[in-house]
Amino acid sequence: MRTLKKMLEAFLAVSTAAVLFFGCSVSSVSNTSALPGDGIIKESVFESAKKDARILTFQGKSGEISYSWFFDGAxxxxxAAQNLKVDISDAGSDLGSAVVSSNRVKLHFHEQNLIQAKTSLKIDFPTLWGVQKVRIYRKTADAIQMLRESPLNNDKTSSVLLPMDSTMDDLYLAAVDSSFHEDAAQVVSSPSDKTGDPASAAANQSPEGTGSSEAEQKAAVSGAPAQNKGGASGKAKSKTGSPSGGNASSKASGKDRYLTDPTPPGKPKPVEPQDVKKNTKKAxxxxxxxxxxxxxxNMDRLNKEKQSVMPPDGIIMKPRRVLFYEGESVFDILLRETKKESIQMEYRATPMYNSNYIEGIHNLYEFDCGELSGWMYKVNGWYPNYGCSRYLLKDGDVVDWRFTCDLGRDVGCDWDVSKK
Incomplete structure (x- = not known):
């Protein structure tokens, strides 16, 4: 899979240093590898990712529980060499009566000093927990510290995304269910837990957990990580502190937990898909x-294998009035309408940026027409600086998906203007 080269740092539309587009955004190439048995990833792998500004994904398994590491190479x-093996087990009596829950899980890390990078860890449970959120804890010699509360993503099974910092202590996850109880006398709350940011002091001194450069964030605009062959639509990367600790740099920069810069005045702010309930009674x-x-x-630059799919007038779908329901996003209508019209569309989820990445439409993918080409979206004339899964639609919105051959410049995405 390929992704756009690094965009100007000012380019807010998508999301990663190895830029992809999420509108006026950018992102990077993604490498996905199975974690070796010993969990050790060589230093040369990270050096290469840093040089090429690639996103690294490592997938491992502990018993029946799967997990994935995400590193923003840029x-x-x-x-440095890293041991990314994680032992995931029942917390047993570790939390004692301090935290009571029907599901309490312990994460034991084999690496004690994670490299300084924007990193996150996704845990995929084999069953459905049936709750909406979990609380994350760290146990010290003196107390049990509640670091943060994170949403639990539920489909056929449950999963949670944990932004990570460089301090690797054992972590504990507890489902916030009907049996949940936290003993205030035994649990120390983080000073920043009310804001939703991880709370450890050590983390507050460390680099942001999973973020990306402004260019990367822009890639998130199209709603997809630009790590795929589908390009400019890029991933919606965002800075999120780590469950094992927050990050002061993220707060100082004003970016949210998915590494998205503040939206320009008067523009809609991103809305997290897991926080929205769709209402099919309101159309x-x-x-x-x-x-x-x-x-x-730019026909001379178009991949020869793709010339046959190119519409003579460049129009894949003429402007049309389409129905949507309350709570739906730009991604939702793109998915539904392309299926309805039998238009090929490929995407993939990017947990790191909490959005889906649009890889290709009508069999046209990122880099199919040069190294700066890919898909971007705009709403009411504006190229958002976050992913399409995070753009909540309003009645009367005008949504345009456009293929760029020049990192947005040829479709009217002005990086500087997008920051105003």
Whole structure:
């Protein structure tokens, strides 16, 4: 899979240093590898990812529980060998009566000093926990510290995304269910737990947990990580502190936990998909269009294998009025309408940026027309600086998906303007 090269740092639209687009955004190439049995990843792997600004994904398993590490290569400061093996087990009596829950899990890390980089860890449970959130704890010699509360993503099974910092202590996850009880006399709350940021002091001194450069965040605009072959739509990367500790740099920069810069005045702020309930009893309408007209002026750069799928006029879907329901996003209508019209569309989830990444539409993918090409979206004339899964639609919105051959410049995405 390929992704856009690094965009200007000012480019807010997508999301990673190895830029992809999420609108006026960018992102990077993604490498996914199975974690070796001993869990050790060589220093050279991180050096290469840093050089190429690639996103690294390592997938492992502990018993029946799967986990995935995500590293933003562009943010790596000092590459080093890492043991990413994680032992995941029942917490047993470790938390005693301090935290009572029907599900309490312990994460034991084999690496004690995680490299300085924007990193996150996704835990996939084999069953459905049936709750909406978990609390994350760290146990010290003196107390049990509640670091933060994180949403639990539920489909057929449950999963949780944990932003990580460089301090690797054992962590505990407890389901906030009907049996949940936290003894205030035994649990120390983090000073920043009320804000939703991880609370450890050590973390507050460490680099942001999972963020990305402004360019990367821009890639998130299209709602997809730009690590795939589908490009400019990029991942919606965001800075999130680590469950094992927050990050002061994220707060200082004003970026949210998914590494998204503040939206320009008057523009809609991102809304997290897991926080929205769709209401099919309330229907509205918006306008949707899809085009790749920019390729017409760059046919000499178009991948020869893709010339046969190129529409003569560059229009894949003419502007049309489409129905959507309360709580739906830009991604939701793109998925539904392309299926309805039998238009090929490929995407994948990017937990690190809490959005889906649009890899290709109508069999046209990122880099199919040069190294700066890919998909971007705009709403009411604006290219958002976060992913399409996080853009909540309003009645009357005008949504345009456009293929760019020049990192947004040829479709009117002005990086500087997007920051105003």
């Amino acid at each position: 943010s790596i400061s000092s590459p 509205y309408y918006c306008t949707l269009s899809i085009d790749c007209k920019t390729i017409l002026n």
